[in-house]
Amino acid sequence: MIFDVQDFQKEVIERSKTKPIVVDFWAAWCGPCRMLSPILEELAEEAKEKWDLAKLNVDEWGEVAIAYGVSGIPDVRIFIGGEEKDRFVGLQPKAAIQSWLEKNLGQEKKKIKWKEAIDLFEQGRFHESFLAFERDQEKPENPQESLICARLLLLANPQKALDVLSPSAGLEDPTLFEAIKFLALLLLGKSTDDWTDGKEKREFMEGLEALKKMDVEKGLSIGIGLLHQNKNMGEGLVLKTVRSLFHYLGPRHPLSLKYSRAFSTAVNI
Structure with missing residues (x-):
């Protein structure tokens, strides 16, 4: 199914809990967007309802684009289980997009570490999130997991958040790394x-x-x-x-x- 977004929360976030949703952030004036859209639509037709394609015009839905940090278009994201799973920016060939889809749709769901703490954080219940994280005995096994730990620790213990951060090279979200590092130093009175x-x-x-x-x-x-x-x-x-x-x-x-x-x-x- 291919559709234009009218209600992002309902049509993308909620809907992705039952079926993967690929979101195409685009604009009419964007040449690469006009070249990419037919490729995405063709892939959506070939998928035979395994996932849906949602098209979001950033000129019409600027607030959503800002909220999701869209800084360049075309910007394509896949939402699964109510959460953004992956993205790519810029014009890509069909084969590359197929590989990207297979990677994200083919992976089995893994156990989410610190799930309770992460869920509470996403609800804005920061103190409860920290307590849930402290109760959990799971340890980070890679830099990405260390980044999640630092995020959950930051407000309660900025020094410990700094200590658990691993080098940012190769991280999925280096911007989050830099934000946590800056905020930790700020909270420690060093800026x-x-x-x-x-x-x-x-x-x-x-x-x-x-x-x-x-x-x-x-x-x-x-x-x-x-x-x-x-x-x-x-x-x-x-x-x-x-x-x-x-x-x-x-x-x-x-x-x-x-x-x-x-x-x-x-x-x-």
Whole structure:
């Protein structure tokens, strides 16, 4: 089935819990998009309902594109079980896309480590997430799993989060690595010394204190409020902090979805 997205949560996230959904982020003015679309549609027809193709015009659904971190098109993602599993960006030949689909559709479901902690994190229940992670005896076995551990540890124990991080080379999401590393150093008080004391810095530090108390919404709200005053505040420190928080949360997190428009307005005015 091939369809144009009208309700991303219902048609992609919820629907992918019963059938894989491939999402094509595109725009009419994008030449590579117009070349890629027929290939994806042909593959969708050949799949005989094993997966569906959802087409999302980024000009019409800019909020969704921003929330999911789409920075270049065509951007193609596959959602399985309510979650994004993989992506590729740019025009690809049909054979390469077939291999990509086979890789993602053919893998058996593996046991998810720290599932309870991850689920609680995705619900914004950060303290409960940390406690669930502490109860779990599973140990990371590779750099990607170490990155997940650091994400779950960050707010409660930023030093330990730094300690468990492995080198970023070869990671699926190096941007998340850099965001966690930056935020950990920030929470440890190692990035604000050059900012002259004043009202704006005191507000920013109030946001950091909220993060330390696992009140991520307050920290994010304060940061975006400061950006509305001056998007270059703190010589870019506030902007980098808020961007890092969005990367840390991930594009599907309820807080990312709630505050993405306010953030976009703050940095584009």
